[in-house]
Amino acid sequence: MSGAPARWSWLDLRLVPAAATVWAGTLLAPLVGVPVLAAAVPAAVGTALLVARRRRSAGSVVLLVVLAALAVTAASAAVREAARAASPLAGAAEGRRTVELVLELDGDPAAVRGAGPPRVVVEATAAVLEDGATRTRLDDAVVLFGPADEWRGLLPGQVVRVRAAVSPASADEGLVARLSARAPPVLLGEPSRVQRAAGGLREGLRDTAVRVLGPQAGGLLPGLAVGDTTAMDPVLVEDFRRAGLAHLTAVSGANVAIVLAGVLAPLRRRAVDRRVQALVALAALAGFVVLARPSASVVRAAAMGAVTLLALATGRSRAAVPALGGAVVVLLLADPRLARDAGFALSVAATAAIVLLAPGWSRRLRGRGWPQLPADAVAVAAAAGLATAPLVAGLSGLVSPVSLPVNLLAAPAVAPATVLGLLAALAVPVLPPLGEALVWAAGWPVRWLVAVAQGAAALPDAATGWPAGVRGAVLLTVLLVAAGWLLWRFPRARAPAVAALVGAVVLGWPLRQAARGWPPEDTVVVACDVGQGDALVLPTAPGEGLLVDAGPDVGPVDRCLDRLGIDTLPLVLLTHLDADHAGGLAGALSGRAVGVVATGTLSPAEDRVARLDDAVRRAGAQRAVLVPGDRRTVGSATVEVLAPPPETATAAQPANDLSLVVRVTQRGVRVLLTGDLSGAAEARIVARGVDLRADVLKVPHHGSADADRGFFAATGARVALVSVGAGNSYGHPAPRVLSWLAQDGVRVHRTDTDGDVAVAGDAAAWGVAVRGPGEGGSAAGGAGATAEPAVPLRGPSGTSVPRATMPGWLQHPPRRPPACAPWWGRRSCCAPAPSRPCGPRCSSATPTPSCTSWPRRGSRSASSPTCWPPRCSARTGWWW
Template identity: 65%
Template sequence: MTPVRRPAPEVADGRWRWTDLRLVPVAGVVWAVSLAAPFLAPVLVAVVSAGAAGLAWCARRRRSAGATVLLSVLAALAVTSATSAVRGMAREASPLRLLAEEQRAVTVDLELDGDPHLLSGGGHPRVVVDATVTALHEGASTRRLEAAVLLFAPAEGWRNLLPGQQLRANASTSPPRHGDDVVAVLSARGPPTAVGSAEGWQRLAGAMRDGLADSSARVLDPRPAGLLPGLVVGDTRQMDPVLDEDFRRAGLAHLTAVSGANVAITITAVLWPLRRRAVDRRVQAAVGGAALVCFVVLARPEPSVVRAAAMGAVTLLALASGRARVAVPALAAAVCVLLLADPGLARDLGFALSVVATGAIVLLAPDWSRHLRRRGWPPAVADALAVSLAAGAATAPLVAALSGTVSLVSLPANLLAAPAVAPATILGILATVVGALLPPAGDLLVWGAGWPTRWLVLVAERAAQLPDAAPGWPAGVLGAALLAALLAGSGWALWRFRRLRPLALAALAGLVLVGWPVRQAVRGWPPPDTVLVACDVGQGDALVLPTGPGEAVLVDAGPDVAAVDRCLDDLGIERLPLVLLSHLDADHVGGLAGAVADRQVGVVATGVLSPADDRLAAVESLVGHAGAERIRLLPGERRDVGAVALEVLAPAPERATAAAEANDLSLVVRATVRGIRILLTGDLGAEAERRLRSSGVDLEAEVLKVPHHGSADADPGFLVATGARVALISVGADNTYGHPARTLLEELARGGMTVHRTDQDGDVAVVGSVDEWGVAARRQSP
């Protein structure tokens, strides 16, 4: 067998080096089949398997290098298709799938496959977790089975459960989306009943993780206290959601959870004394493997941890063999094994990023580092820069394809963060182990780990605050291909034509020193004399009424902390003297933490609420942490905040009964700014709109914030009664609710209103005064 070879330029000893790529197409086939199989009928997948096996049988006698590779690819196709077909048939034949198709309620025994993860957003706290149903109870009979499910449940009673815990629960069922590799989606109706405990090693790992989290909360400030357990053992329960978004925008998201870097640092720390004594490489690999297993147990054997461990195993294999070139076939083999064991990884962005980054580091970083060293760069700096450049360049097209953004600060942020990652990780692991035996010593180690962790927080915060830190880029396959071509073309041109390098450096300096400041000066947002901005926050509401330089009234906060924080940052808002929450649904209060973070907040106001609405406690806790006051507004009350005059129109206190719908109790306020009246309506439905119209309340306004994101549940008479000339619809693109409804848009048109939608226009601003005003819009990158 002849490996695919490539010459290495300017190798120190003058020898040729080669990279074995024979397993790469095999891994590609396994990945492609794992990705496509859930969308195909199992019988069709089985036919593909049989066909591939037949072709492999016909090609078995050929002995050329190409035939060997082809035979390996056909064998991979046959095996992967066969296992996918078996899985698909098992899913379709499961009795639970039949019940899910009918959306029946069931009582099941199940085992958790991972940690429950808290869902973002307001409202009742809920968690999601992967689980395996082991028994189905139907009356007096019990059916044993093994069915993978996706489970949603209330946080109470589920939040702190351990992987491997055996439970009994009552749940409603629904079929999974097309292409999902689970049998059903379950929604638990209440807390579970324990029918068995987790394994001893799971309980020990859980206790050690809890110990690190508790110690961090005692010793460190909230933000580093939430980051350290995530960085060390993947425990993100206390992670500040705004800080999490800062890490994403800065290109440092891999530091907020377990990644290949954690594995590499752990293995390096364990093997360092053995390497100092020149212990046999095979012994080092065995010790490293044991350390790897212990780390996986501590961090939980979830997909993100398993893939990180697999990338660490690639390093171990290269170490044991003494040949770095085996890393590529080892990486390809790891991909095949992981995908055959868990085909769902084929659709996991984190898995794709890990594989691509590891491949780039193995193939590109060593040559780039040697090139920099020959030009006088210090070895540590050369290695850090080469690794960051290789991983960043390779993964940027994937990130752009899925997020529609390109982080311009990722490389400098990663270089600044790199010196702090290793000490924070090592001290954090020591604190986890030592703290389980001697808590005061663990607290001391956490205190030491806090210093590099604070540096990581500082880097992420400052990088994310830079304007245009993550500008928009075309999403999808086309965007990825365009960015990959741009990076490859630029890299090739700079490598091939040395005279371009000074020119490129000068151009970059000009962009940073001149172009970037000029762009900030002329970006033109918000426009002068802005009266109102409807922020593009997806499927939710967040509206800003500027009251003075750097301050505004915020009406609702949308569903996501990052979106509303971005909008307020773009508007330069640092103070919120008043925040109005129309009601407590998640699409209106889910982003409240992002709105109040790092801003001065005065008063947070709601209307009257149903006595059965138990979501207020969570909102009041958040308001209290922000140092603000929570008040209740009633119809007839008026407030002036800067240039903004507010008049409360609804809801009346007598409507706040236990049976009242939260939408129909939406706080309705009319704001007047420089003579322009804006009617803010929350999520009112048709019945509440008719009741408000019939009460004789003056509803006239120049601008109407259309109720409930343009739902068809609207009263035409209410819309007409406003007399508005402009209708603003805050709505998410491609939402599953059908908002805005066609009938509603037709009613607005009949009323003579011009419609502006955040899903199509982005951020929408009303500008001017009553004598002359208009609407401006700006598309915002994701």
């Protein structure tokens, strides 16, 4: 840029180093402490002075910009951290005291998932601290958790007084403290007129859309138009996530661009002065931010739009990259919490890719004969998808291979739905009939989006597991960069690469689905990998099954039922109504024929029955309450209810202790399902003399240490299933429980390490197969590809008995000393129950060895001897 005054071009990158420096400095500031930050300021300034004295060059200018950004970032971070440490609220948090606070809400209360009653979280600013007789004015950022019934419906800007327990927040959260409400909020005034008006517009659009379009399309329209997803069907939310369309319900740059284009188009046609255009558009932009709520992506897009409007008003050419860089710098300095916000990072990455990559890709496509509209659509979708794929993979542990074509199919419907939704939101309070007509018109593109998302989510491997966290994001970035470089460096490889990709989709996908071998033949029960929760399925007929609990989220249980081919649920049992057992019920019921949803006798204080009844009614099912002695037959399964007795269901009893306990028998294999019983409740059941004998035990309460060993012994189970989430913070399963089970000769299978676990076979020969941890609910890091399917082997009675996956070189039955039964279908040699040590010998003449020395010394597997616990119990394969 020399000679004439330089004008910004499309690739003006002068603010990119500054934005990167501010972002990196903001991320690192909480880790280094105030002294280091304070020392960094004079060091950066001194270095900048030395550089400025030398001859000017492009490199020195860039370095000066970086040093200036570093000095400003370090100075603001040092001031902020010092103020945070000196805050009286931080002292109260260190002592974990309960205090009175006056808060100004910064956003809408948002629902949080978890066990127990519904709760919400809301960001706020603490204005006053009342600790005893001391009253202190504050300006501290906090986050508050409270009961949903007390906080739902409050608006941003609302000032409330609340009594709350204060706990420390980590420095990287950008908060002074975390609050947990200990009393309902006391309103100290109404929110501003602007916020009341925005809240009324959002509520009016939401209610009208649901009434006119129904729950699915009606819940989606407010999300597309103003980012209000409170009415969205949770199953549809999961479908959008798996299809790679979740960004449509997060208001971002696309929505801002649509608003500005709609405002500026008529002004330009009338040749209105550009300064008037900018002022009108700026007012519309401010109103849209208030209506859509200032989330990270909205704020980023609005800041970039404001910079662009400033360029319009001053007559400067409008360049996207400088606008984006300036927006990032200003926003991060104003609100450092955005540096760790996933939505902000995704928004910036997508915008940068669209403005840097999409124009060139579009030109290349047009040069090959593509029409402009399809070329632009493909280029924008591909650029945004590739740029955000590593972030999405790291955040969710999923990669969506169908994201690009699905976004292309959805793109034509997004703008009409957004525009009509915004017009409807403005029209409903003024002219309700016009608002309803606009909502009806918006329903057509919205229904198309629903159909696209549902169809894509139903495809096999629509979302493939991937390692989560930084490792997964870096790995996918390296792979994408390497593949892009190879295709750019070797043009002749492009055609074979496209052919290989098409072949993998057309041939590899169907072959993979056919070769998975899941579920195993003659499946008795499957413990689904749904994370920290329970969901067990007992297939009872082709396409039909019995479901016991539904896990914490709608997605994992829905996918597990799909993998098993279950589209009819004659009976659904909910052991109790905690979120980790009933939170995913909507995902299980949606799109399936449902007969009866049953629970045990619930406590009279149970306040979640109304929501359960509503979900059952929407599914077209019936509600039932089962008591001990009840028996039900569902296909090939017989259900016996063992607990709880109705007389124990008092208001004082915890929900866990009132868990429905049932024994289900299929083809002679007995499965005991126990909910979340505590040790005391287990002991009471044993004391009542309840017959608990079973072959398979679902370990109560995810293997909690609060357990009764006598209960385990009374079952006489040979296999135990633990439904538990990977890396859970509860310490489940407890080492003590695992030790008890091992001492009783019980083989333990866990969903956090094994993924879906299936018990298959019949009374003559049955065994256990595992699917392997994948993109189910528990994988914190995601195991990625689907595990090898269980290999069906022939047992003594000729039935198919699956065994766990083993290396290919160990597929043939090894030579080992004879025992009570062949190794592939090993059965107990002892009495049916209770399970206890067999003594020195089993019923056969040959005792079960504790460890064999097969294979011969020197062979490739000699370092991995085959071991059997010294008890007679069910064994279905090698134990390594």
